[in-house]
Amino acid sequence: MFPKESESKNEVESSGRNSFAASRNTIEDMELETRALTEPLPTNQQAYKNHSLYAIEKWLTKCQILHPKGPILGFCSGHPVYPRACVQTLRTKERWLREGLQVKAKEFPAKVVKQSGKLKKVQFSEDNDYDETDSKGNNELYGTWQLEPLQLPHAVNGIVPKNERGSS
Structure with missing residues (x-):
């Protein structure tokens, strides 16, 4: 049996919607990432506790360490701020x-x-x-x-x- 024209047309439309949604999601992800990278460092220490980009050694758990003790991005209340990528478990x-x-x-x-x-x-x-x-x-x-x-x-x-x- 051959598929009907309407069935194949629906498949093409749904795959087109999926690719459109996927490209839209990637664009949105890039915008959010760019916005996160351009935002300034938080001004209070509590904000660094679970921050996705920055870390203060004070807020690391007992099974975490800064290695390598990478570049200091700034200071918050006298504590150096490091990139979250330097935190190792x-x-x-x-x-x-x-x-x-x-x-x-x-x-x-x-x-x-x-x-x-x-x-x-x-x-x-x-x-x-x-x-x-x-x-x-x-x-x-x-x-x-x-x-x-x-x-x-x-x-x-x-x-x-x-x-x-x-x-x-």
């Missing part, structure tokens, strides 16, 4: 392993944070980013610049090597 070695990355040899942690009292009492599920602690209850956190792709040992003579927990 830190994670423990174990958390990076879950993503297929390992910490490079001889790398020192970018940041060491104390585990809170609540986390010492209550064990979180596997979603916890702070599950690897040292004897003092500190978490060693690493950034993406300290990582390399995970390289697992190969099986030798049909024997699969075991990890520190005894699993293969």
Whole structure:
């Protein structure tokens, strides 16, 4: 059976509307981005807390760091303002392993944070980013610049090597 002329005409119209909407959305996105880039720096510190373009070190969470401590764009109440692109999220070695990355040899942690009292009492599920602690209850956190792709040992003579927990 061949499609009727009205069906093919409707398909052409709907694809034309979709491309028009897509081009309109991209134009609107570009306008919003241009407007955001040309707006001046906020004047109060609170505005930097979740700002999409700018950050103050004071408002970073305990698992964030400025790396590289890039260009200073200005000052707000004596605090230097950095681009949000310089903010890096830190994670423990174990958390990076879950993503297929390992910490490079001889790398020192970018940041060491104390585990809170609540986390010492209550064990979180596997979603916890702070599950690897040292004897003092500190978490060693690493950034993406300290990582390399995970390289697992190969099986030798049909024997699969075991990890520190005894699993293969």
